[in-house]
Amino acid sequence: MHRLTNRHGLDLPAIGLGTWPMTGADCTRAVHQALELGYRHIDTATAYANEAAVGQALRDSSVPREAIHLTTKVWWDRLEPQAMRQSLEDSLRALGTEQVDLFHIHWPARDWDLARSIETLVQLRDEGKARCIGVANFPLGLLRQVVEQLGAPLAAIQVEYHALLEQSPLLAFARQHDLAFTAYTPLARGEVAEQPAVCAIAEKHGVLPTQVALAWLLEQPGVAVIPKASSRANQLANLAALELRLDEQDRAAMAALPKDRRVVSPEFAPDWQA
Template identity: 80%
Template sequence: MQRLTTTNGLDMPCIGLGTWPMTGDACSRAVQQALELGYRHIDTATAYDNEAAVGQALRASSVPREQIHLTTKVWWDRLAPTAMRQSLEDSLRALGTEQVDLFHIHWPGKDWDLARSIETLVALREEGKARSIGVANFPLGLLRRVIEELGAPLSAIQVEYHVLLSQKPMLDYARQHDLALTAYSPLARGHAAQQSAIQEIASKHGVLPSQVALKWLLDQDGVAVIPKASTRENQLANLAALQVQLDDADRARIAGLAKDQRLVSPDFAPDWNS
């Protein structure tokens, strides 16, 4: 399995299992099955309401905890220092672990004290509650403030990224500052596989359209993907995307697709151009 490493201590498999919106026993079964198939990167969040289910799968699995990269996130309404600390404590208890491998601020807050939130995030890393820290869904301007003004030792940024949405400025910045970029919704919620260009490339190589979409991301330096998959067939297919070989003609066709289709932008989302 390919891995991403950073100078701030991140060591993360390039393919992970996204768990939203799975919950309960279905989530536990999917996570345990994924671990049996070779996944070593599981992504969850407080807001997904499935950390306890993920924790149950971790305990039931024969894979040692130290071999599993585990990411969780704190929701945007719990970014005050005491609330953030409590959120992580709740997550650790639900997951049944003393430390997560990566702890993200899930979304920027509203009318929040950015400096105090980042200070708390860094402190949780220094205290050993999180091996690495990062942010998710931050626009580039806000990420610049966190890195350049506040000096936070971030290891990763998690954003929506797929063949129908460009993240070039964000990816360029992440590379400049040694941040891993984790692409969520890497299959564009099914829309990627519906593109005729993706289907034709898949037919050319005898693979699935979803595998083409994932490999386009995985071929980019510093990018990891966390597609959600519950069935054995889909989990195996996503892992096998690593074996797909795209050529320059394929990449040129994918480059020609419209790259302005943002699918995740709730009412509390930031100004993406800020």
């Protein structure tokens, strides 16, 4: 499987399993099944309330823990140093592991001590509780502050990214600073696959529109995807997107799609233009 690596020690399979909003036994079954099918990248978060279910799947699986890249995240209301430490300890306990491979700040907070939070994030990495660290849902200005002003050794950023949302400035910055760029909601909750142009490309190649949407992302340098999938058929289809090769005509059609559709923007979201 194609992997993203960088100077911060990241070794990230380019396609992973997103687990939100799966919980309980359904989540355990889906994660266990994905591991048996060949997935080696599992994405979870404290806010998903499914870390224990993911941990159960890890224990049930025949795949050794060291072969699995595991990402989790701390919620925006727990970014004070001690609260962040406790959040990660709680995550490690629920997941049944001594270390996660990537630990993200899930969302930036408002009126927070950014420097102290980032300092704690780095300390948790240095203490071995997370192999690598990153941030999610940070706009370009805030990411620039963390990387260039605070000098944080971030390995990755995770944001909404799909064929209907422009993220070129953020992606260019990530490449400049050797950050992996993980695209969540890579199908825009089904909207990309409903586009006539995407359906036409899928028909041309004899594949699913969802596979076209994922292949468009996966062929971009430094980009990983974490589509949520619970059924065996969808998990297999998403994996197969790694084998799809788009041509220049396909890329031109994808580039021509509108790029202003953001589907995840809660009331506590940052100013995306900041």
